[in-house]
Amino acid sequence: MTIISKSKAIFVRLLYGAHGTLAVIVLATLTEVKWFWFAECLILVSLLETFVTLKVNKHAEWKWFLPSVFLYLLWIVPPIVLLEYYALDYRQYRLDMSDSKICYVDFNDRCASQQNVTDDETSNGVLTQKTYDEARHYSLIFQQTMMLVLIGGRWLGPKGALSRDQLSQLLLALTGMAADMLEFVTETVKLEETACNQLLVYIIMGIWAWSLLQFTLGLTATKQKKTRVVSSANSYNPITSIAACCETEMWALMISVIMQDGPYLTMRLYIMFTVNNFGQTMIFFTAKNGILFLLQVYRLYVVVIERRKAGKAGHLKRADDTEGVRFQVKEARTPTTHIDRPFL
Incomplete structure (x- = not known):
C-alpha cells in the first residue's frame, strides 16, 4: 500500500x-x-x-x-x-x-x-x-x-x-x-x-434511505473479462449456466431494480392513484422511472439469453473437440507394422 x-x-x-x-x-x-x-x-x-x-x-x-x-x-x-x-x-x-x-x-x-x-x-x-x-x-x-x-x-x-x-x-x-x-x-x-x-412521508424517507445503500456497494463497476477453465462436463446444465451469468453487470442491474427504480416507480404510482396527483411533473418522472425499470428488466433478459447461448455454443465446441481427440487416439493405436518372416 x-x-x-x-x-x-x-x-x-x-x-x-x-x-x-x-x-x-x-x-x-x-x-x-x-x-x-x-x-x-x-x-x-x-x-x-x-x-x-x-x-x-x-x-x-x-x-x-x-x-x-x-x-x-x-x-x-x-x-x-x-x-x-x-x-x-x-x-x-x-x-x-x-x-x-x-x-x-x-x-x-x-x-x-x-x-x-x-x-x-x-x-x-x-x-x-x-x-x-x-x-x-x-x-x-x-x-x-x-x-x-x-x-x-x-x-x-x-x-x-x-x-x-x-x-x-x-x-x-x-x-x-x-x-x-x-x-x-x-x-x-x-x-x-x-x-x-405522516405515513407517506415516512415511506418516502424510508425508500430514499434504502436506495442510498447502493453507495456502499461496489457492484456497478464493469468487470474485466478473465480467462476461465472450461468445464469438461458432457451435458449442458441450464441452471448452472444461468447462475454463472450473475456477475457484476447482472448484480448491478438487479440492485438498481430492487433498491431504486422499482421502489421509486411503485411509490410514484401509489401517489398518483391514491391521492389523485396527476401533475405534469409527477407524470414525467413516473414515466421516466417506468422506462428505466423496463429497460433494466429487458437488459436482464438479454444477459441471461446471451449467457445461455454462449453456454450451449461452448458445449457443442467441447463435444466436437472431444470427438476429434478420440479419433486421433484410435488412429494412433492401430499402426501399420512390418512383420519379418524367416527366409525359407
Whole structure:
C-alpha cells in the first residue's frame, strides 16, 4: 500500500466525519435536543474502521462493501430524516389550526395571519415558523451536499481493485443515481397531498434511505473479462449456466431494480392513484422511472439469453473437440507394422 493511497483514505474519512458532524450540530442547534450529540460516538467507530482498513486491506479500500460510506450514511441520514420529521410535525400542527384545511409547505405572513398562529407558537416545543423554514433549508442543503460528498469521496478516495476505466464508469453511474435520488425525495415530500401525510412521508424517507445503500456497494463497476477453465462436463446444465451469468453487470442491474427504480416507480404510482396527483411533473418522472425499470428488466433478459447461448455454443465446441481427440487416439493405436518372416 502506497503513502498516497493511505493519505486518500484518511482524507475521505475526514471529509465524511466533518460533514456528518456539521449535520449533527445543525440538528442539535435547531431542535435544542441534547441527546443528538450521542451521534458523535461514530467518530470512534470511524477511527476503528480506518485502522482496520489500512492495516488489513492492501488497496486501502474494500472491494464489494464500503464500511466507510456505510458509517457516513449512519452519520448524515438520521439528521436529515429528523429535520424532515420535525418539519412534518409543524405542518400538521398548522393544518389543524387552519380554517381552510390546506397543507402548506412554504409559510408566509398571509398564511400565518389566516391561521391565527404567531411566529412564537410551536407544534411540539421544538420548531417555530422561523426554525421550520431553517429546518427545511438545511435539510435540502445536506441532501444536496451529501450527494456531492459521496461522489467526490468515491472519486478522491483509493480506487482499490478498480481500474481507471471502471472507476470512471462507476462515477458516471453514481452521478445519475444521485440526481434521481435527490429529485425523488425533494419533489414528493413537498407535494400538497403528501406534505402533511405522516405515513407517506415516512415511506418516502424510508425508500430514499434504502436506495442510498447502493453507495456502499461496489457492484456497478464493469468487470474485466478473465480467462476461465472450461468445464469438461458432457451435458449442458441450464441452471448452472444461468447462475454463472450473475456477475457484476447482472448484480448491478438487479440492485438498481430492487433498491431504486422499482421502489421509486411503485411509490410514484401509489401517489398518483391514491391521492389523485396527476401533475405534469409527477407524470414525467413516473414515466421516466417506468422506462428505466423496463429497460433494466429487458437488459436482464438479454444477459441471461446471451449467457445461455454462449453456454450451449461452448458445449457443442467441447463435444466436437472431444470427438476429434478420440479419433486421433484410435488412429494412433492401430499402426501399420512390418512383420519379418524367416527366409525359407
